Amino acid sequence: MSRGLILFAHGARDPRWAEPFEAVAAQVRAARPGVAVRLAFLEFMAPDLASAGDELAAAGCTEVAVVPLFLGAGGHVRRDVPGLLQALAERHPGTRFTLQPAVGEAPEVVAAMAAAAARALGT
Amino acid sequence: MSRGLILFAHGARDPRWAEPFEAVAAQVRAARPGVAVRLAFLEFMAPDLASAGDELAAAGCTEVAVVPLFLGAGGHVRRDVPGLLQALAERHPGTRFTLQPAVGEAPEVVAAMAAAAARALGT
Numbered sequence: 001m002s003r004g005l006i007l008f009a010h011g012a013r014d015p016r017w018a019e020p021f022e023a024v025a026a027q028v029r030a031a032r033p034g035v036a037v038r039l040a041f042l043e044f045m046a047p048d049l050a051s052a053g054d055e056l057a058a059a060g061c062t063e064v065a066v067v068p069l070f071l072g073a074g075g076h077v078r079r080d081v082p083g084l085l086q087a088l089a090e091r092h093p094g095t096r097f098t099l100q101p102a103v104g105e106a107p108e109v110v111a112a113m114a115a116a117a118a119r120a121l122g123t
Numbered sequence: 124m125s126r127g128l129i130l131f132a133h134g135a136r137d138p139r140w141a142e143p144f145e146a147v148a149a150q151v152r153a154a155r156p157g158v159a160v161r162l163a164f165l166e167f168m169a170p171d172l173a174s175a176g177d178e179l180a181a182a183g184c185t186e187v188a189v190v191p192l193f194l195g196a197g198g199h200v201r202r203d204v205p206g207l208l209q210a211l212a213e214r215h216p217g218t219r220f221t222l223q224p225a226v227g228e229a230p231e232v233v234a235a236m237a238a239a240a241a242r243a244l245g246t
Contacts, residue, residue: 007240009194017195020227027237032244067240071132071194071227072140100243103236104143104194112235113226114150117130117190120223121155 004036004061006052008081009069011041018045021069036061042076049084057092064097071104127159127184129175131204132192134164141168144192159184165199172207180215187220194227 005028009021018039025039036059040052047055049066056064066085068077085097103109128151132144141162148162159182163175170178172189179187189208191200208220226232 003244005240005244012195012198020195020233023233024237024240027234028240031237031241035244065240065243067243069194069236069240071192072135072143075135100240103239106235106239106242108235108238109232110143110146111150112229112231113192114147114154115231116226116229117128117147117151117188117192117223118154119229120188120190121126121128121158 001063002036002059002061003034004038004056004059004064005032006049006056006064006066007037007039007069008049008066009039009041009045010076011043011045013044015045024069042080049081050088053085053088053095053097054091057088057095062095064095065100066097067100068102070102072102077102124186125159125182125184126157127161127179127182127187128155129172129179129187129189130160130162130192131172131189132162132164133199134166134168136167138168147192165203172204173211176208176211176218176220177214180211180218185218187218188223189220190223191225193225195225200225 007025021039025037029037036056038052040047040049070077088097130148144162148160152160159179161175163170163172193200211220
């Protein structure tokens with residue numbers, strides 16, 4: 001079994017916007033060296049989700065987890081992503097694509113946001 | 124000096140979308156009991172940033188930190204928030220409003236997102 005991970009972010013016109021997500025991808029790669037990790041975007045930036053999924057399937061991944069790097073699974077995540085994953089599944093019947101919860105719902109991310117906000121208050 | 128904190132999130136039509144942000148607010152309140160903490164939204168949900176700022180200033184806060192609960196300071200955060208804070212400063216000359224970096228740029232949040240994404244891969 002060959003595993004892949006797509007970190008799926010919104011995207012923005014300013015390329016610097018992607019820097020924290022590139023840092024997330026780098027940290028995941030360091031923690032999971034056997035996994036093919038790709039950063040993909042809903043709009044404005046490349047690759048999009050379909051291209052990243054095609055790439056990982058072509059590279060031989062049989063399992064691809066899709067993790068929305070969103071705070072809250074808002075409108076476009078809930079509406080758009082399932083359809084994108086369904087299209088990927090149809091194009092690549094040998095690969096299982098699974099949609100994970102948005103990272104903003106993870107307890108460690110909630111705790112980290114609270115810690116960062118408390119830090120903004122100083123001592 | 125009386126301090127306040129506004130956690131500023133995007134907002135969504137679905138009220139459940141705010142739950143992780145309410146959890147962040149609860150954790151910050153527990154960590155900083157002397158600080159007045161409010162959750163405010165850019166759209167769809169109440170209070171908005173202006174109302175939350177008015178409320179904290181009326182409650183006597185002399186320092187209010189505004190923390191964008193955004194991953195990356197995207198378009199509306201960079202374009203809209205400074206103007207909103209400027210308007211608040213003009214309405215409340217006795218209160219200093221300071222815009223903090225978006226939480227998505229904080230190292231602990233980046234690390235937490237990477238940990239949550241790696242966890243999605245299982246063992």
